[in-house]
Amino acid sequence: MTSSADRYTHVLQQLKLTLPKASGAGLAVRAPRDGSHFAALPAHGSGEAGALIDAAYQAYVAWRDVPAPQRGELVRRFGQALRQHKAALGELVSLEAGKITSEGLGEVQEMIDICDFAVGLSRQLHGLTIASERPGHRMMETWHPLGVVGVISAFNFPVAVWAWNSALALVCGNAVVWKPSEKTPLTALACQHVLEQTIAAFNAEQPGSVPEGISQLLLGGRELGELLAEHPRVALLSATGSTRMGRDVGAKVAARFGRSILELGGNNAMIVTPSADLELAARAITFAAVGTAGQRCTTLRRLIVHASVAEKLLARLQGIYASIAVGDPLADGTLVGPLIDQDAFDAMQRALDQARAEGGQVSGGTRERQDLGDGAYYVRPALVRMPAQSAVMQHETFAPILYAITYGGDLDEAIALQNGVPQGLSSAIFTNDLREAERFLAASGSDCGIANVNIGTSGAEIGGAFGGEKETGGGRESGSDAWKGYMRRATNTINYSGALPLAQGVRFDV
Numbered sequence: 001m002t003s004s005a006d007r008y009t010h011v012l013q014q015l016k017l018t019l020p021k022a023s024g025a026g027l028a029v030r031a032p033r034d035g036s037h038f039a040a041l042p043a044h045g046s047g048e049a050g051a052l053i054d055a056a057y058q059a060y061v062a063w064r065d066v067p068a069p070q071r072g073e074l075v076r077r078f079g080q081a082l083r084q085h086k087a088a089l090g091e092l093v094s095l096e097a098g099k100i101t102s103e104g105l106g107e108v109q110e111m112i113d114i115c116d117f118a119v120g121l122s123r124q125l126h127g128l129t130i131a132s133e134r135p136g137h138r139m140m141e142t143w144h145p146l147g148v149v150g151v152i153s154a155f156n157f158p159v160a161v162w163a164w165n166s167a168l169a170l171v172c173g174n175a176v177v178w179k180p181s182e183k184t185p186l187t188a189l190a191c192q193h194v195l196e197q198t199i200a201a202f203n204a205e206q207p208g209s210v211p212e213g214i215s216q217l218l219l220g221g222r223e224l225g226e227l228l229a230e231h232p233r234v235a236l237l238s239a240t241g242s243t244r245m246g247r248d249v250g251a252k253v254a255a256r257f258g259r260s261i262l263e264l265g266g267n268n269a270m271i272v273t274p275s276a277d278l279e280l281a282a283r284a285i286t287f288a289a290v291g292t293a294g295q296r297c298t299t300l301r302r303l304i305v306h307a308s309v310a311e312k313l314l315a316r317l318q319g320i321y322a323s324i325a326v327g328d329p330l331a332d333g334t335l336v337g338p339l340i341d342q343d344a345f346d347a348m349q350r351a352l353d354q355a356r357a358e359g360g361q362v363s364g365g366t367r368e369r370q371d372l373g374d375g376a377y378y379v380r381p382a383l384v385r386m387p388a389q390s391a392v393m394q395h396e397t398f399a400p401i402l403y404a405i406t407y408g409g410d411l412d413e414a415i416a417l418q419n420g421v422p423q424g425l426s427s428a429i430f431t432n433d434l435r436e437a438e439r440f441l442a443a444s445g446s447d448c449g450i451a452n453v454n455i456g457t458s459g460a461e462i463g464g465a466f467g468g469e470k471e472t473g474g475g476r477e478s479g480s481d482a483w484k485g486y487m488r489r490a491t492n493t494i495n496y497s498g499a500l501p502l503a504q505g506v507r508f509d510v
Ligand code: NAD
Pocket: 152, 153, 154, 155, 156, 157, 179, 180, 181, 182, 220, 221, 222, 223, 224, 225, 226, 229, 240, 241, 242, 243, 244, 245, 248, 249, 262, 263, 264, 265, 266, 296, 297, 298, 396, 398, 425, 467, 468, 472
């Protein structure tokens, strides 16, 4: 296995990125694949962070008057640069977040896709024309930029979440200040570098196209996230991470009447009914439950399977789980890479102990591949047969643990189990019965932001609005009309009549 240091160095050369030097301890750049420490990056102090937010605000003041299609041209060029650097950035995601190669590349592809989406959107930020009740009047809606958009992101999607937010925020006429996870600072620095290079090239070709400071990066820990939450210049804070974080951030932003988009923890379930294609379900379950080593917000964590097909399906899953390739995420054939760090491993072991105490039968979950590094935490994904949906299943443990329970009655029983947790991100049903599928998608069906039929809970496309309900936070980002969250709506009434009639027939003659 090539050393992570060599691979990091090679990627940085490809990106022509020189690392800034940290004074003091700085922010560690690790590689979960072998637990090694590659470098330390300088972290921003609160004074510097405040200055960068102010600079972003100044940039916004100029950017909001740039025509939206021209703003889209910046995002188009950024998408091109991402295409050019896809291999290097994908490898960086694999090195720093531990994703297998195709998932690292997939994350960069997601950035490219949202850029394409945002470019088209830059010519479609349109409002409505509304019939007025008054003669000689017209009503309409106009959408305006908001200001500075703060983005807090989690380690498990170290770049895609920023791109979802940035591509939309920029075409909508906002400036962006990004506080990435302290566990993935180098990937963030690299993306910011590619964007800054894009801006410099655009301005060299057409001077003054993009104001300086339109996109800022804050490197540091949660204290910088707290600063964004409290800062009066941050009009919108889009925060992705744990429910604990969202509870804190949401309250702080609301206290100053700011806006937030909260994308928090999931606890996603799949229902498998008697009519399901079990082989298709087994494959979908495996990708959703063990892909990204169980570290996706949309990871499948609860399997609710009808008792009549449970033995067959679970036996098939046991076989897959026992043989699935766990190892170096950069090696061909690996499907399950490492957990991000020891804390994640410890949390997984605690959850498995709790599951056993609640009557669960655990298979897998053990540490593997210690030959790859003492500080590298690889695990065999765990499949846990639970007697009931007990306390451990109410929480998200960010690791590859799939709890399986059975239902014996009708679909209502399964839907009640599926909805019977505090989170509401993603859900799925496997069925070949049209009535069951429609029942699952109906108002009294799944209560999640994402509800799928015959595909798994993870791996969403950028074209749809992404997000979830209840403790997942209620935010929506990415596709559909999520762009409206990044703009403010003005309702305009125009009088071209020469008279002054009042609405609702009110008379006020002077
Ligand atoms: P985390 O909550 O520990 O950290 C996420 C980010 O929030 C980091 O940048 C961190 O520095 C910052 N942060 C932490 N506490 C904060 C506070 N009090 N105020 C301001 N900022 C704070 O999450 P993580 O371990 O990096 O990521 C895993 C979690 O993220 C899981 O719960 C997962 O489900 C969730 N997640 C959700 C989505 C989604 O779209 N719903 C997507 C990815 C990850």
